[in-house]
Amino acid sequence: MTDFADRPTAGTQTESPGGVPVVEFQGVSKTFTTRSGESIEALRDVDLSVQPGELLTIVGVSGCGKSTLLRLVAGLVQPTSGRLLYEGEERTGARDDLGVVFQESVLFPWRTVLDNALVPAVIKRARRAEVEPRVRQLLADVGLSGFEKKYPFELSGGMKQRTALVAALSTEPSVLLMDEPFGALDAMTREQMNVDLRRLWQERSNTIILITHDVAEAVFLGTRALVMTPRPGRIKADMEIDLGAERDISLLGTAEFATLTGKVRRELDMN
Amino acid sequence: MASLVETSRTTPPRTRDIARNAGLFLVTFAVFVAAWEGFLRVLDISAILVPSPSSVVGALHTSLTTRPTGPGSYLSGAVSTYAAAISGFAIASVAGVLVAIVLAQSLTLERILVPYIVGFQTLPRIAIAPLFIIWFGNETESKIILATLVAFFPVLMNSLAGFKSTPPERIEYLRTLGATRLQLFWRLQLPGATPYVFAGLEVALVFAILGVIVSEFVGGRRGLGVLILQSHYSIDVAGVFSVFVILIVIGLTLRMLLVGARKRVAFWAEGEDSAAL
Ligand SMILES: Nc1ncnc2c1ncn2[C@@H]1O[C@H](COP(=O)(O)OP(=O)(O)OP(=O)(O)O)[C@@H](O)[C@H]1O
Ligand SMILES: [Mg+2]
Numbered sequence: 001m002t003d004f005a006d007r008p009t010a011g012t013q014t015e016s017p018g019g020v021p022v023v024e025f026q027g028v029s030k031t032f033t034t035r036s037g038e039s040i041e042a043l044r045d046v047d048l049s050v051q052p053g054e055l056l057t058i059v060g061v062s063g064c065g066k067s068t069l070l071r072l073v074a075g076l077v078q079p080t081s082g083r084l085l086y087e088g089e090e091r092t093g094a095r096d097d098l099g100v101v102f103q104e105s106v107l108f109p110w111r112t113v114l115d116n117a118l119v120p121a122v123i124k125r126a127r128r129a130e131v132e133p134r135v136r137q138l139l140a141d142v143g144l145s146g147f148e149k150k151y152p153f154e155l156s157g158g159m160k161q162r163t164a165l166v167a168a169l170s171t172e173p174s175v176l177l178m179d180e181p182f183g184a185l186d187a188m189t190r191e192q193m194n195v196d197l198r199r200l201w202q203e204r205s206n207t208i209i210l211i212t213h214d215v216a217e218a219v220f221l222g223t224r225a226l227v228m229t230p231r232p233g234r235i236k237a238d239m240e241i242d243l244g245a246e247r248d249i250s251l252l253g254t255a256e257f258a259t260l261t262g263k264v265r266r267e268l269d270m271n
Numbered sequence: 272m273a274s275l276v277e278t279s280r281t282t283p284p285r286t287r288d289i290a291r292n293a294g295l296f297l298v299t300f301a302v303f304v305a306a307w308e309g310f311l312r313v314l315d316i317s318a319i320l321v322p323s324p325s326s327v328v329g330a331l332h333t334s335l336t337t338r339p340t341g342p343g344s345y346l347s348g349a350v351s352t353y354a355a356a357i358s359g360f361a362i363a364s365v366a367g368v369l370v371a372i373v374l375a376q377s378l379t380l381e382r383i384l385v386p387y388i389v390g391f392q393t394l395p396r397i398a399i400a401p402l403f404i405i406w407f408g409n410e411t412e413s414k415i416i417l418a419t420l421v422a423f424f425p426v427l428m429n430s431l432a433g434f435k436s437t438p439p440e441r442i443e444y445l446r447t448l449g450a451t452r453l454q455l456f457w458r459l460q461l462p463g464a465t466p467y468v469f470a471g472l473e474v475a476l477v478f479a480i481l482g483v484i485v486s487e488f489v490g491g492r493r494g495l496g497v498l499i500l501q502s503h504y505s506i507d508v509a510g511v512f513s514v515f516v517i518l519i520v521i522g523l524t525l526r527m528l529l530v531g532a533r534k535r536v537a538f539w540a541e542g543e544d545s546a547a548l
Contacts, residue, residue, distance in 0.1 A: 074447045096449025106444040109539040110462045122458065123448040151539055 020088050021049035022175055022207045023073055028082035029232075030068055042068040044232035045082070052174075055201055055208045057222035059215055059264060065233030066211040067103065070179050073209065074098060096124070099168030099176040099206075103183055105160040107152040113139065113159075114148040117166040124171060131170060138166040141203075142196060158189040162196075169200070178210040182217070191249060194220050198247055215268065219260045220247060227267040237267040322509035331513035345498065345517055352483050352494040353521060355411050359418025360479035364472055366419070367426025375434035375460070388427065396421045397485050404490035414491065418482035422475035426468070433467025434460050466540035469533040476525060480518070 025048040032040045042065040050056055060066050071077045072084060075095040083090060099120075107116045114132075117139060121131040139145055142162040152160055161181055168176055182190045194217055201208055212218050218225045219241055227237040241260060243251060251257050304324045310316070311323050318326060338344045374381045400417055407413040437460050445455055487496025495514050502510030534541060 076443055076446065096447065098447060100444065100447045102440060102444060104440055106441050108441070108459070108462070110465075110537075119445075119458075120448050123445060123450045123454055153539060 019051070021085070022052050022054075022087060023050040023209070024048070024085040024088070025069075025072075026083040026085065028072065028079045028084060030065070030072065030077065031080045041232040043072075044234050046233070046235055048226070048235060050175075050207060050209060052207055053205050055198075055210065055221055055223045056226065057210045057212060057218035057224070058226045058228060059212055059218045059268065060228030060233060061230050061268070062213060064228045064230050066213075066228060067179050069228075069233065070177050070209065070211055073175075073177055074100060097173060097175075099171065099173035101161070101164045101168045101176070101178045101181040103180045105152070105157075105164055105184075107160055107163055109152050112149050112151055113144060113155070113163050116152065116163050117170055119167055120171045126171065134172075135166060135170050138169055139163075141200065142166060156189075157185050158193060161185065161193065165197070165200075169204070169206075172204075174206060176206050176208045178208060180211055180213065183213070190214075190217070191252070195247075195249055197221060202245065215261050215264045216252065216257075219243070219257065219264060220251065225264060227264060237264075239263065319506060319508060322512050326509040327512040327516060330507070330509040331516055334510070334513060342493070343498075345495075345514070348493065348495045348498045348514075349517055349521060351411070352414075352480075352487065352496065353525075355414035355486075355494070356418050356479045356483045357525075359415045359482060360422050360472075360476055362415070362419045363422035363475055363479065364426050367423050367471065367475070368430050368468060371427050371430035371434055372456075374431055381431075388424070392424045392428075397482070400482075400485050400489045403486065409490040409492050414483045414486040414494070417486045418479040421482040422479040425474035425478060426471040429467045429471025429474070430464060433464030433471075436467065437463050466533075466537040469529070469537055473526065473529055473533075476529060477522070480522060484518075 025046045028043060028046045029041070030043040032042055034040060046069065058066055058069065068077065072079060073095075075091070078092075086095070108119065111119070114135065117135045118128065118131060121128065121135075136145075136148065139148060142165060144159060144162055144166070147155070147159065152163070155163070161184075165181065168178075182193045185193065197208075198221060210218075210221060212221075220243075222241045225239050225241055226235050227239075228234065229236045239260075243256060243260070308323050308325065311318075311321060322330070334345055340346050374384060396417070399420070400413075403413045403417055407416060441459055441463075442455060445459055450458070483494065484496040484499075487494040488500060491497045495518060499511055499514045502508075502514065
């Protein structure tokens with residue numbers, strides 16, 4: 001579709017003109033109070049700035065606060081302390097200008113693939129006629145043409161997550177939040193989804209924040225990877241992933257890839 | 272571009288299933304009737320206690336031919352009974368769903384009202400039937416009111432459970448899209464609750480018919496319940512059973528209509544078609 005040679009790649013974003021971070025965490029902490037009254041410190045003192053066009057991946061053990069971090073960005077929960085800036089400004093309330101793909105498929109079982117992909121447009125009261133061609137094109141892009149009229153129960157897990165991804169992209173959000181989107185998929189489907197996601201990201205210029213607990217996924221996808229500590233989650237390591245813009249499945253077998261995954265894994269293990 | 276070719280699961284041929292189920296039903300029904308007839312003969316049970324299938328069919332035939340229409344006929348009885356039952360069912364369905372919607376919007380409201388609702392529900396509502404005859408007379412109104420009252424609770428409780436069963440991650444998903452409360456309701460809560468609502472409606476249908484028959488027993492002037500009592504008084508057990516046959520046939524038909532509607536509206540919740548009827 002588009003020429004992606006001129007896209008900013010890893011390492012170049014920080015010097016991009018303007019350089020206002022899409023999302024910025026300034027000393028953000030989040031403590032939950034459970035029903036039984038105890039406090040759970042999910043995140044402690046997180047500083048993070050996400051640059052435009054970045055594909056930021058975040059790895060960490062289960063329960064370390066990854067989803068909480070993403071829910072903060074989405075405005076679904078508020079920080080206990082610290083500040084969250086969007087393009088340099090503070091905002092309150094749920095954000096509706098983001099695309100989200102959650103851990104579990106959130107497809108509506110009573111809607112077809114096409115209608116599920118149109119949910120964001122329906123909620124935002126966009127004109128269907130305007131959005132539908134784009135959505136159909138996106139469905140074709142992720143290999144779902146011919147499945148527009150199928151219902152979620154007629155789809156495989158991978159197809160459901162593709163549909164969720166199309167829905168998230170349908171309103172052309174500048175920031176896409178993905179919380180272990182491929183976590184429930186088998187290894188082969190997941191690799192293919194990773195390749196497809198890279199391609200989709202290169203064809204657009206969204207910023208993506210993707211949570212995963214899979215080190216290979218974090219390295220393969222990311223232009224930058226963060227490693228979090230166990231709860232309370234803090235950012236332990238912040239690595240640029242210099243694997244070039246064009247990545248395909250053969251990358252998984254290379255020495256550079258192994259070195260980088262090794263580095264990330266060591267950071268995770270040192271906790 | 273298409274990178275993964277995944278095939279969709281195909282649905283099994285439905286017509287073959289239906290044919291097989293119907294065949295199975297006919298066979299078991301024949302066996303059941305034969306066993307019934309056989310037992311009565313072998314054990315020599317008096318026809319005054321339990322009628323044979325053939326005498327039930329005979330009674331049914333006589334009633335339908337000697338008095339096909341007019342007062343006291345099966346037809347007018349069935350019309351009277353089912354008009355009341357369906358009216359009660361309809362009122363209870365609408366009211367039950369509406370009250371459930373209101374209660375689902377506010378936890379406070381639910382906390383205040385549910386104890387009263389549950390308290391009232393523990394009262395066997397059938398026990399109020401004689402009172403209704405006094406209050407509203409022995410005409411259709413009493414029947415409809417009792418049917419409504421007994422059918423209301425299953426609709427309310429099931430619908431409420433349905434509205435409250437909305438998965439929180441779906442609510443959160445719509446919230447990240449900026450959905451309003453109204454959108455959450457129409458786009459998510461309501462469609463998601465339909466399988467529960469239908470489960471309630473299926474119980475309500477049975478309850479509504481039950482309510483009407485009881486009302487007719489207690490003090491009705493027309494209806495199948497009255498016909499049962501009349502046969503009963505003249506110790507015509509085959510006559511009683513022949514009304515049962517009518518009740519079963521119409522009851523099953525109504526239920527099948529309801530199941531058909533459920534399969535169209537809440538098709539996506541059909542895990543397995545366990546209940547054939
Ligand atoms: N609404 C909440 N109320 C109370 N505690 C919560 C809430 N949400 C999250 N937590 C707690 O915060 C911690 C971090 O949760 P979070 O869901 O962010 O973890 P995670 O890193 O996404 O885990 P996983 O990889 O298993 O998805 C957990 O201990 C969890 O129990
Ligand atoms: Mg999580």
